[in-house]
Amino acid sequence: ETGVTQTPRHLVMGMTNKKSLKCEQHLGHNAMYWYKQSAKKPLELMFVYNFKEQTENNSVPSRFSPECPNSSHLFLHLHTLQPEDSALYLCASSQDYQTNSNQPQHFGDGTRLSIL
């Protein structure tokens, strides 16, 4: 079973739609992350949750709304997105989120989002 599972794998939505991306990790980790990956650009950190508490919001527009009901699940709620939001959205997890802990993040395979 994959350590980090994301659904759906592909999503096409209009600008007025509301949809949600789901991430589940089976690694026993306490920190979870959302990243945006656009073509020819480095990964961009969006949100970080540590023990279900949001610890980072990297100046993400409010049309992206994260939710972390427990340490194993992470959602990204989408509303009135723009065409430039089309990208691969990646979820990751790590043991926890502490300074100087130096742990790798483990990624899911992402949701390919296309905004019409």
Next chain:
Amino acid sequence: GESVGLHLPTLSVQEGDNSIINCAYSNSASDYFIWYKQESGKGPQFIIDIRSNMDKRQGQRVTVLLNKTVKHLSLQIAATQPGDSAVYFCAENYGGSQGNLIFGKGTKLSVKP
């Protein structure tokens, strides 16, 4: 600002040869580095990491070298195989917050049979 990057956007090697992928980083305070492999249609896969108190670390067929003097990181893949074809990213951690991994744009490795 961050400027983790890679010297070459693409690298083509013959099957069986060794591959070397390079990465430059700008923050001398970075104390942790990771290499990821991303195959088409998949998420980044952790390959190997290294802490700043080390110069070299070896894994299975992979070696990471860290040169803090020139702020340079490299990934060496021995006996490159077709399955190694992917985009390789380096990432650095500034040391302040573990979550603040700064990623490079990636190098695409193509292995010719």
